[in-house]
Amino acid sequence: MSADKFSNPVVRWIDHRLPIFTFMDHELNEYPTPKNLNYFWNFGSLAGISLVIMIVTGIVLAMSYTPHVDYAFQSVERIMRDVNHGWLLRYIHMNGASFFFIVVFIHIFRGLYYGSYKAPRELLWILGVLILLLMMATAFMGYVLPWGQMSFWGATVITNLFSAIPLVGDSIVTLLWGGFSVDNPTLNRFFALHYLMPFLIVGVVILHLVALHRFGSNNPIGIDPSGPQDTVPFHPYYTIKDFFGLSIFLTLFAAAIFFFPNFMGHPDNYIPANPMQTPAHIVPEWYFLPFYAILRAVPDKLGGVVAMFGAIAVLFILPWLDRSPIRSGNFRPIFRIFFWVFVVDCIALGYLGGMPAEGIYVVLSRVATAWYFLHFLAILPLLSVIETPRPLPQSLSKSVLGGNAMAGVASAVKEKVR
Amino acid sequence: MKWCKAIIFSCALFASNAIAAGSGDVVLKQKDWSFNGPFGTLDKAAMQRGFQAYREICASCHSLNYIAFRNLSDLGYNDDEIKAFAAEYDVEDGPNDEGEMFIRPGIAADRFPSPYPNDAAARAGNNGAYPPDLSLITKARAKGPDYLYSLLTSYKDAPEDKDVPDGMYYNAAYPGYLIAMPQPIYGEDVTYADGAPTDVSAIASDLVYFLTWTAEPSLEKRKRTGVKVMIFLLIMVGMSYGAMKFIWADVKKA
Numbered sequence: 001m002s003a004d005k006f007s008n009p010v011v012r013w014i015d016h017r018l019p020i021f022t023f024m025d026h027e028l029n030e031y032p033t034p035k036n037l038n039y040f041w042n043f044g045s046l047a048g049i050s051l052v053i054m055i056v057t058g059i060v061l062a063m064s065y066t067p068h069v070d071y072a073f074q075s076v077e078r079i080m081r082d083v084n085h086g087w088l089l090r091y092i093h094m095n096g097a098s099f100f101f102i103v104v105f106i107h108i109f110r111g112l113y114y115g116s117y118k119a120p121r122e123l124l125w126i127l128g129v130l131i132l133l134l135m136m137a138t139a140f141m142g143y144v145l146p147w148g149q150m151s152f153w154g155a156t157v158i159t160n161l162f163s164a165i166p167l168v169g170d171s172i173v174t175l176l177w178g179g180f181s182v183d184n185p186t187l188n189r190f191f192a193l194h195y196l197m198p199f200l201i202v203g204v205v206i207l208h209l210v211a212l213h214r215f216g217s218n219n220p221i222g223i224d225p226s227g228p229q230d231t232v233p234f235h236p237y238y239t240i241k242d243f244f245g246l247s248i249f250l251t252l253f254a255a256a257i258f259f260f261p262n263f264m265g266h267p268d269n270y271i272p273a274n275p276m277q278t279p280a281h282i283v284p285e286w287y288f289l290p291f292y293a294i295l296r297a298v299p300d301k302l303g304g305v306v307a308m309f310g311a312i313a314v315l316f317i318l319p320w321l322d323r324s325p326i327r328s329g330n331f332r333p334i335f336r337i338f339f340w341v342f343v344v345d346c347i348a349l350g351y352l353g354g355m356p357a358e359g360i361y362v363v364l365s366r367v368a369t370a371w372y373f374l375h376f377l378a379i380l381p382l383l384s385v386i387e388t389p390r391p392l393p394q395s396l397s398k399s400v401l402g403g404n405a406m407a408g409v410a411s412a413v414k415e416k417v418r
Numbered sequence: 419m420k421w422c423k424a425i426i427f428s429c430a431l432f433a434s435n436a437i438a439a440g441s442g443d444v445v446l447k448q449k450d451w452s453f454n455g456p457f458g459t460l461d462k463a464a465m466q467r468g469f470q471a472y473r474e475i476c477a478s479c480h481s482l483n484y485i486a487f488r489n490l491s492d493l494g495y496n497d498d499e500i501k502a503f504a505a506e507y508d509v510e511d512g513p514n515d516e517g518e519m520f521i522r523p524g525i526a527a528d529r530f531p532s533p534y535p536n537d538a539a540a541r542a543g544n545n546g547a548y549p550p551d552l553s554l555i556t557k558a559r560a561k562g563p564d565y566l567y568s569l570l571t572s573y574k575d576a577p578e579d580k581d582v583p584d585g586m587y588y589n590a591a592y593p594g595y596l597i598a599m600p601q602p603i604y605g606e607d608v609t610y611a612d613g614a615p616t617d618v619s620a621i622a623s624d625l626v627y628f629l630t631w632t633a634e635p636s637l638e639k640r641k642r643t644g645v646k647v648m649i650f651l652l653i654m655v656g657m658s659y660g661a662m663k664f665i666w667a668d669v670k671k672a
Binding site: 035074077080081087088091232236237240241243244246247248250251254255257258259261262267268270271280 | 456484489550553554557558559560562593633634635636639640641643644645647648651652654655658659661662665666669
């Protein structure tokens with residue numbers, strides 16, 4: 001059937017033998033998508049585009065970068081000064097990391113609010129958490145490469161965490177370092193891994209998309225589309241909507257790159273790494289600050305490391321912690337309140353991670369850390385038992401169109417929901 | 419641009435590290451630099467004066483490793499002037515055919531030679547304190563231009579209760595107030611060809627212009643490109659919004 005779709009004989013010849021065009025037509029063109037998706041559903045495609053931007057700029061940067069402790073910092077400055085448009089490439093890559101995390105964090109919170117992790121999308125969610133983990137590892141190793149003061153000392157602090165693991169901890173740290181301190185072998189292997197891991201991310205992203213297309217996107221109502229009347233083909237409806245979202249994203253991204261490119265970085269990273277001089281405050285990049293706060297909130301080293309990794313690990317089992325059959329937070333009045341408390345808690349953790357670990361900040365970090373785990377391990381399981389959800393609409397079309405045939409998608413959804 | 423900045427700021431509102439770092443409880447003097455803002459430009463006359471001040475005041479201790487003489491064309495100098503600047507310096511080259519290192523006059527492709535042969539020599543010449551390379555100094559400090567300007571203009575007599583050890587100097591803009599660098603500018607330290615003022619704050623300001631350029635020679639180009647890119651993207655936002663509304667119109671009516 002598929003071969004008849006294409007008028008170009010070359011395309012037909014190829015597609016008969018290798019149904020790549022049928023595949024693309026199916027997954028990118030006619031792919032049925034709920035018609036009531038709001039703008040929070042833009043962030044998946046934005047994350048994908050961010051990944052591509054990072055890989056492309058990264059490969060070109062690698063052509064002029066030297067992974068050696070004596071030359072790394074200089075080679076980055078050469079890129080900034082002597083490579084044609086090198087400053088632009090590097091600022092895109094450097095700010096791209098931050099924007100990638102902004103996009104992915106919003107994508108994750110969207111999943112949390114609309115219950116996108118619930119059956120049958122558990123594996124889709126788990127693959128997403130895996131992508132987050134890989135991204136964090138990649139970003140951490142990338143930050144080490146310019147070999148500035150924060151690169152060096154960040155690498156020292158974070159790799160030292162592994163020494164908390166009983167018995168094998170010290171051996172693992174030696175292995176990570178390739179020696180007995182953060183030095184040239186560390187920089188070399190971090191560069192190799194920083195180049196490798198984005199492609200692992202691409203692999204997991206493909207699995208993420210396969211899992212997504214198995215059941216299609218969740219939607220703000222959280223009930224499954226009941227038929228073709230509830231969906232629209234992906235193209236042109238969501239290609240154009242994603243393109244509009246991309247325009248907004250690129251505008252904000254460009255504003256950062258061209259007008260305040262170093263705002264999200266740390267000035268100390270423009271000082272070449274010096275193992276003999278520790279900076280006054282060692283802080284990770286902003287996107288790690290919530291996890292850094294959790295790490296420091298626990299007074300015991302091993303406990304802190306366990307808590308930090310636990311903060312991610314708990315996301316893996318989230319589909320089995322929140323047992324409520326209702327996906328969308330719109331129909332869960334109590335969950336909704338706790339969701340926003342959780343958002344505030346995460347932002348608070350981010351703020352506290354950037355503050356010195358002393359006085360009131362320590363106390364607040366502990367409270368916020370406790371709340372983080374309480375939310376997942378106690379509140380969500382409890383809510384699924386005690387909460388009475390609001391009645392769900394009968395179908396997406398009904399909620400989309402409401403009683404009024406002329407009402408816009410967004411306003412109709414709002415009417416139904418509020 | 420304000421709104422853009424506001425959105426980014428709130429997105430990254432935990433980037434407090436960038437703000438909190440470095441300056442402690444020191445209040446910096448804020449100046450309205452010509453390179454601030456999205457349409458900012460570097461003042462060439464000020465940069466030339468700053469370059470002169472760097473050579474006559476700072477260069478005896480501070481290196482400028484990432485700047486080559488050829489880069490000076492950004493300041494408005496022509497090729498002959500640049501060659502003349504370079505030729506004033508002796509540069510070690512080699513080895514030659516006999517295997518010997520030799521000294522030759524600098525050429526445009528050379529980078530500024532360091533005042534000291536190595537870090538240890540730099541420390542030894544300065545009471546154990548290392549005079550940092552100035553190429554990146556305005557990017558390597560929080561609010562770099564204001565910081566540098568404040569530092570250069572805030573040497574004062576120490577308050578009664580502050581004990582200033584030998585070889586340290588009181589500076590109201592330096593974190594901890596005690597700095598190993600003696601006051602570098604007293605006013606009238608240089609004579610400018612263009613007759614510009616040479617009081618402490620004028621020279622400090624000229625140096626800030628010069629060192630902002632050394633930290634990022636592409637600054638002006640970046641901002642100019644940025645304005646064009648923003649115009650393009652804003653048009654793209656408008657057009658894609660219109661296209662989206664057009665395409666979705668039939669879904670709403672369906």
